[in-house]
Amino acid sequence: MWAGVDWLLPPRCGGCGEPGARWCLKCQSEVVKITPPICEVCGSSQRSEGICPRCTAMPPLYTALRSWAGFSGPLRNAIHRLKYDRDMALGETLARPLIDCLTDTHWQVDLVVPVPIGPSRRNERGYNQAALLARPIALYHGLAYRPRVLRKKRDTHSQVGLTIEQRRANVRDAFIAEEKDVRETHVLLVDDVSTSGATLNACAQALVEAGAKNIYCLTLARAL
Numbered sequence: 001m002w003a004g005v006d007w008l009l010p011p012r013c014g015g016c017g018e019p020g021a022r023w024c025l026k027c028q029s030e031v032v033k034i035t036p037p038i039c040e041v042c043g044s045s046q047r048s049e050g051i052c053p054r055c056t057a058m059p060p061l062y063t064a065l066r067s068w069a070g071f072s073g074p075l076r077n078a079i080h081r082l083k084y085d086r087d088m089a090l091g092e093t094l095a096r097p098l099i100d101c102l103t104d105t106h107w108q109v110d111l112v113v114p115v116p117i118g119p120s121r122r123n124e125r126g127y128n129q130a131a132l133l134a135r136p137i138a139l140y141h142g143l144a145y146r147p148r149v150l151r152k153k154r155d156t157h158s159q160v161g162l163t164i165e166q167r168r169a170n171v172r173d174a175f176i177a178e179e180k181d182v183r184e185t186h187v188l189l190v191d192d193v194s195t196s197g198a199t200l201n202a203c204a205q206a207l208v209e210a211g212a213k214n215i216y217c218l219t220l221a222r223a224l
Contacts, residue, residue, distance in 0.1 A: 014087060034070065042197060043067055062215040064105075071222060076221070082129050091132025095135075097220070098218055099141070109141075109188040111138075111149075112134050113207075114128055114135075129192050133190050133220060150175060150207065164198065172202060175202055188217075190219070200217045
């Protein structure tokens with residue numbers, strides 16, 4: 001489908017805006033990939049293997065989180081285009097490295113769930129950018145895709161500019177999951193960016209309360 005769209009409307013790179021491809025080789029070469037050593041739980045970079053001090057002191061409710069790259073440079077531009085400029089075709093392109101990330105983790109997953117957005121934001125934007133990343137992952141790996149088993153009960157404020165504690169308070173009890181769909185399952189939760197992990201943890205809480213066994217999180221980028 002997207003190949004047909006590109007033929008009718010030649011694409012521009014999501015990272016630099018140059019014509020010819022949705023994501024060019026130059027922008028790909030500038031991506032700051034998240035590589036070991038990383039925390040075994042939250043996936044943040046650190047000097048040695050093991051669990052980081054923050055996860056040791058306050059373990060998150062998700063089992064593990066991994067991110068492909070740092071939220072900077074061309075990747076930051078591309079995510080902004082996907083999120084705010086209605087460049088929906090970028091979802092399929094940017095999902096490809098996440099497909100490889102999931103392969104590398106060897107996680108045992110039953111279903112793929114995108115982090116939901118609130119009603120007002122969905123009405124304003126018309127789509128959920130996390131869903132555009134999650135669906136290709138599910139299709140490639142032959143996993144069940146369940147975009148409606150997790151939903152946002154209320155609109156929250158933007159997380160931009162908030163402290164970690166403010167972020168946690170902002171999304172606390174903001175999500176609810178369908179028990180009949182997630183009980184005894186291993187869930188892959190997908191989002192575009194992880195900053196403090198507060199949103200992913202709040203989603204994980206809803207899934208745990210609904211009976212999910214393990215919640216693995218995968219994001220395209222994370223704040224450096």
